Amino acid sequence: MAFCSLVSLFLLLLFTAMVSAQLLSTFYDTSCPNALSTIQSAVKDAVAKESRMGASLLRLHFHDCFVNGCDGSVLLDDTANFTGEKTAFPNQNSLRGFDVVDSIKSQVEAVCTQIVSCADILAVAARDSVVALGGPSWTVKLGRRDSTTASLSTANSDLPGPNLDLSALITAFSNKGLSTTDLIALSGAHTIGQARCVTFRNRIYNETNIDSSYATSLQANCPSVGGDNNFSDLDVQTPTNFDNNYYVNLVNNKGLLHSDQQLFNGGSTDSQVKSYTTNSDQFSTDFAAAMINMGDVDPLTGTQGEIRISCRKIN
Structure with missing residues (x-):
C-alpha cells in the first residue's frame, strides 16, 4: 500500500511539474486576474500618446524572443557582472519603450506583487500594441519567467540584420x-x-x-x-x-x-x-x-529563472 501511495505521489508531482512548465492562456486567471486588463489599458494610453510606441513595444518582444528565448533578457541594464543586450548593434539607438515597460510593470505590481513576469508583459503588450494600431488580436499563452542574465554576443549574432539576403x-x-x-x-x-x-x-x-x-x-x-x-x-x-x-x-x-x-x-x-x-x-x-x-521560442517556465520586481535588474 505504501509503495502504491509513493507511486501515486510521484505521478502527481510529475504531472504537476509538466503542467507548470507549459504556457497557458489562463495562467494568471487565479493568481492575478486583473493582469491582462491592466497591461491593455497601459498600452492603449501609451500608444494614444505616441503611435510609434506600438511599434517599439512589438519590436522589444521580437528582439527578446530572438536572442535567448522569450525571457525578458532584452530589458536588463548592464551590470558589473555582464553586459546586457541593449548595446548590441541591432538594438543600440533602435530599441525604445523601456520606460513604458517600467510603467506597465509598476501598474501590474500594484495589483499583484511579483506574480507577472516581464517576459509575459512584453508578450501581452506586443499583442495589445498591434490591436491599438488596427491590427489583429490573438490569444497570448502565458507563464514565462524572467532570465537572470543577458547575452550581448547572442544578440549580435542571432538577431536578423537589415542587410541579410x-x-x-x-x-x-x-x-x-x-x-x-x-x-x-x-x-x-x-x-x-x-x-x-x-x-x-x-x-x-x-x-x-x-x-x-x-x-x-x-x-x-x-x-x-x-x-x-x-x-x-x-x-x-x-x-x-x-x-x-x-x-x-x-x-x-x-x-x-x-x-x-x-x-x-x-x-x-x-x-x-x-x-x-x-x-x-x-x-x-x-x-x-x-x-x-514566436512566443513559444525557448521560454523559461516552472521554477526556471525568476519573476523580476524591476524589469531592468534581477532580484
Missing part, C-alpha cells in the same frame, strides 16, 4: 524553429515603425531593385555621409496603421530595408508576399499564428 533570413528564422511563412508574416510588422538611416543607406544609394522616386525621397533625409540616426518610416503609405501595405510596398519595390525587399525579389517568397497584397485577412491570420509561434 533571403537565404540568410530563412536560416535565421529556422534556427528559432520558425517557418518561412512565419518569416514573411512577422516581417509584416514593418507596416509600422521606423528605421535609422544607417540601416538603409546602402540600399537607397547603391541598389537597383528600388523605385527611383522612392529612393530620391529617402535621400533627402538620409545623406550619403552623416545623419546615421535620422529616421524614416518602414511603411511609406500608412506608417501608424497596422495593415497589409508593407507588402504592397514590396511589390512596388518600395521596401525600406534590403532585408525587406528580399522577400519580393524574384525568389521563393514572392507568391506569399503578393497574396498578402490582396488578402489582408490571410495576412492577419498568419501574423497572429506567427506571433504565437
Whole structure:
C-alpha cells in the first residue's frame, strides 16, 4: 500500500511539474486576474500618446524572443557582472519603450506583487500594441519567467540584420524553429515603425531593385555621409496603421530595408508576399499564428529563472 501511495505521489508531482512548465492562456486567471486588463489599458494610453510606441513595444518582444528565448533578457541594464543586450548593434539607438515597460510593470505590481513576469508583459503588450494600431488580436499563452542574465554576443549574432539576403533570413528564422511563412508574416510588422538611416543607406544609394522616386525621397533625409540616426518610416503609405501595405510596398519595390525587399525579389517568397497584397485577412491570420509561434521560442517556465520586481535588474 505504501509503495502504491509513493507511486501515486510521484505521478502527481510529475504531472504537476509538466503542467507548470507549459504556457497557458489562463495562467494568471487565479493568481492575478486583473493582469491582462491592466497591461491593455497601459498600452492603449501609451500608444494614444505616441503611435510609434506600438511599434517599439512589438519590436522589444521580437528582439527578446530572438536572442535567448522569450525571457525578458532584452530589458536588463548592464551590470558589473555582464553586459546586457541593449548595446548590441541591432538594438543600440533602435530599441525604445523601456520606460513604458517600467510603467506597465509598476501598474501590474500594484495589483499583484511579483506574480507577472516581464517576459509575459512584453508578450501581452506586443499583442495589445498591434490591436491599438488596427491590427489583429490573438490569444497570448502565458507563464514565462524572467532570465537572470543577458547575452550581448547572442544578440549580435542571432538577431536578423537589415542587410541579410533571403537565404540568410530563412536560416535565421529556422534556427528559432520558425517557418518561412512565419518569416514573411512577422516581417509584416514593418507596416509600422521606423528605421535609422544607417540601416538603409546602402540600399537607397547603391541598389537597383528600388523605385527611383522612392529612393530620391529617402535621400533627402538620409545623406550619403552623416545623419546615421535620422529616421524614416518602414511603411511609406500608412506608417501608424497596422495593415497589409508593407507588402504592397514590396511589390512596388518600395521596401525600406534590403532585408525587406528580399522577400519580393524574384525568389521563393514572392507568391506569399503578393497574396498578402490582396488578402489582408490571410495576412492577419498568419501574423497572429506567427506571433504565437514566436512566443513559444525557448521560454523559461516552472521554477526556471525568476519573476523580476524591476524589469531592468534581477532580484
